[in-house]
Amino acid sequence: MTTFRFIVERGPQDLILAGEEALLESVSNGAPPILRFVIFDPTAVLIGYHQAVEQEVNIEEVKKRGWDIGRRPTGGGAIIMGKEQLGWEIYAEASHLGYTPEEAIRRGAEGVIKTLEKLGIKANFRPKNDVEVNGRKISGIGAFSQGKYIAVTGTILVDFDAEAMVSVLRLTSEKLRDKLAKDFRDRLTWVNRELGNNVEMSQIISLAKQSFEESLNVKLEDSTYTEDEKRLISELRMKYSSPDWIYNLRKSLEGDIKYIEKKFQGGLIKLQVKMAGDKMIEAVLITGDFFIEPRRAIYDLEARLKWSRVEDIEREIKDWYKGVKIIGITADDLINLFKEVLSK
Structure with a gap:
């Protein structure tokens, strides 16, 4: 034993x-x-x-x-x-x-x-x-x-x-x-x-x-x-x-921010998006009570989406998701959350 x-x-x-x-x-x-x-x-x-x-x-x-x-x-x-x-x-x-x-x-x-x-x-x-x-x-x-x-x-x-x-x-x-x-x-x-x-x-x-x-x-x-x-x-x-x-370590964005929060099976996600015009994302902050492996992977997604075009979000998330595991939250969940917040 x-x-x-x-x-x-x-x-x-x-x-x-x-x-x-x-x-x-x-x-x-x-x-x-x-x-x-x-x-x-x-x-x-x-x-x-x-x-x-x-x-x-x-x-x-x-x-x-x-x-x-x-x-x-x-x-x-x-x-x-x-x-x-x-x-x-x-x-x-x-x-x-x-x-x-x-x-x-x-x-x-x-x-x-x-x-x-x-x-x-x-x-x-x-x-x-x-x-x-x-x-x-x-x-x-x-x-x-x-x-x-x-x-x-x-x-x-x-x-x-x-x-x-x-x-x-x-x-x-x-x-x-x-x-x-x-x-x-x-x-x-x-x-x-x-x-x-x-x-x-x-x-x-x-x-x-x-x-x-x-x-x-x-x-x-x-x-x-x-x-x-x-x-x-x-x-x-x-x-x-x-x-x-x-x-x-995790600090709210400043300025004119689009914000949404949503509860998924895997936890609550709070999403902040700062835009540079209508088609370009300047910065993203993704916080919440979720669990992800590797632990710092969420920083990689935020870095991917910084200064990216809105039309590239779906591709970037799907590509990023291949290397991570979030319990109870799918790539489509994240994509739809971005779509919802950007439609505001």
């Missing part, structure tokens, strides 16, 4: 997110595979790799609460992670997790489902990347890869404050705020809500450790970081705390 290292980390977002990148690199360089549980302290609003902070987050409200803002190295949407949410992460060769990001996500979901079953909560996997209880999401999961190695990261909502979540999102009105708070309560659930009482985080960690051992069919051995991992995490903390990474 394969042995995985097991670590529990508690700390600020830059420490934990630096660990996500460092551990995948370390395992891909020969370090033993690892399962890590994380607790964010202080609370942090985390956006996905492909999102723009100013589109997703009420920055002033986050600062008022004394929370952090961070950008994950994975796709997906904005989430709150604090002392009442348990994060879990697996770093291993793809063969341990089913070879593809989709299968790795399912394997991770099995660990969450078993954890909830031990608590008396019946849950199931909901494609593309959620675990649900009676139709309500209790865990979101993401994955990113490096060669033949995969990182799978996810959450277990132990407790949740819908009003707090809504207060730190970008919203247009108080009326919408009230509606979204109710919507979150309808769409999400959490362990304490399902059980009707509060469960200690230490109990969740113990049960989750057992459950992931079973679902991954591995032995988990309490461990620490290697010296190389400690060094790399320390170096990467500068990146994950820097404004350039958090705020400027």
Whole structure:
């Protein structure tokens, strides 16, 4: 039976997110595979790799609460992670997790489902990347890869404050705020809500450790970081705390912008297009909570379409799409989205 290292980390977002990148690199360089549980302290609003902070987050409200803002190295949407949410992460060769990001996500979901079953909560996997209880999401999961190695990261909502979540999102009105708070309560659930009482985080960690051992069919051995991992995490903390990474990696276009957003099976896409006349595209920004491999491929599409003719969009997208994989979003979906926004 394969042995995985097991670590529990508690700390600020830059420490934990630096660990996500460092551990995948370390395992891909020969370090033993690892399962890590994380607790964010202080609370942090985390956006996905492909999102723009100013589109997703009420920055002033986050600062008022004394929370952090961070950008994950994975796709997906904005989430709150604090002392009442348990994060879990697996770093291993793809063969341990089913070879593809989709299968790795399912394997991770099995660990969450078993954890909830031990608590008396019946849950199931909901494609593309959620675990649900009676139709309500209790865990979101993401994955990113490096060669033949995969990182799978996810959450277990132990407790949740819908009003707090809504207060730190970008919203247009108080009326919408009230509606979204109710919507979150309808769409999400959490362990304490399902059980009707509060469960200690230490109990969740113990049960989750057992459950992931079973679902991954591995032995988990309490461990620490290697010296190389400690060094790399320390170096990467500068990146994950820097404004350039958090705020400027994906930044809204300025000027006269055509804008559209649309929900697909694979996630929400927010598309901004800046035109130079009627037939020429000056710049494009594609953000959202989608997952794509390779992770930086969306930059390649934006570069392809910069200073391109409108009539070339379909050809450029189809050619680009041959080398990428977006879960739940087709080339035609993207082409039709461009057509729709350019018709405005």
